[in-house]
Amino acid sequence: MPDQIYWNPVLETLPQEKICQLQLKKFKKIFKWAYDRSKFHRKIYDQAGVKPEDIRSFEDIRRVPSVEKSMMRDIQRKDPFPYGDALCVPLEEVSVFRQTSGTTGQPVYQPDTWQDWEWWAECWSFILWAQGYRPKDRVFIPFGYNIFVAFWAGHYAAEKIGCEVIPGGVLDTKARILKIQELQATAMMGTPTYILGMAETAQMKMKIDPSELTIDKITCAGECGASIPSTKRRLEKAWGAKVYDHAGATEIGAWSFECQDQPGGLHVNDAMFLVEIADVETGEIIEEPGRRGKMIITALDRQAQPCVRFDSKDVIEWSSDPCSCGRTSRLIKGGVVGRADDITKVKGVLLAPSAIEEVVHGVDGLGDEYEVIVDRVGHTDRIKLKVEVLPEAQDQCQLVECELADQLRLKTNLRYDIEICGCETLPRYEVKAKRFKDLRKKSETE
């Protein structure tokens, strides 16, 4: 078993037409499940005039209305407590509670049954196996285990695979680094921001070179950093390890992963999920590679609170190339490139926050942290970018700033007010970073 390339050799090498047949079959089943068992789902489907027996093809699936996060929030504020009419199993079958960790708005509650929880672990097993996790690995999870799903499911999948798992929950960053050193951990999981921050703490405060520790692979999730080439390079250099991306969400599941071949994108686990890409303006489903849209996703096997055509607002595009690893599942190019909500027009130009990160992390002499503040003076948009210059580059501040300004103009077509801040003065984050602030949105809603 440890020599096996794929976690599930059958599903991961299934020809595309067979995958499509499987997806259609599973979609019919989960749609009927939601229709029959949840008043919330039945109401929106009845309003759209779609019934379970109408689903015969992928064209029919597109007639099924999508569900947005705000709809889930509303239904959960109504009876029956605490999940409203979206729950599809008796309350006593719910075995675990989680909630969404988004940076805006009220959280959505996420009930799962024991069967759902096993499904979470199975989905994560595809990810970890594809990233080279094997029973001999000792996996350290430097994360405050709490009400959010991250990295609980990764933890259980690592156990399921047969790895030895060290839960690094309530330890502080220094204690975590010492534990990795003491136990010679070989792998870990975390947000890219925190994993970079750990490396900084090790180097600057503990005089430990993280690349000399025994970590040889890192799974990043929660932010798109590990799919941003310059951020990935920084992570891999700091830790002397392979860094892999994974995108998932509480209300969806663990739907995608980067494999060991690092193909510049993420595999969709399309035996377990149906991913569709919709044009942000028109809603038209995009089939061809190279055209960005927002992801509409169905978790094909999740039961307690189904995720059927969920409008995730993640911006993705199909890749045209198959992956050299031999998995037949489709790839999304460059991972999740942003959120439909975050990609905003500044001075009439479309700006994705990930584009700024790509530039900042590509300039030598700059620290890992940065902050972007967009506001409006009179009728003109202004972007302020705060960065830190590393101690070893302090005497070349002007050069670094010029390089940064040039690269930003080249890659994003915009001008920025750059502010050089002192070392370690910008905020550090343990979970998801909040580095992009659009003050125009605030003034519009006030």
Ligand SMILES: [Zn+2]
């Ligand atoms: Zn691959």
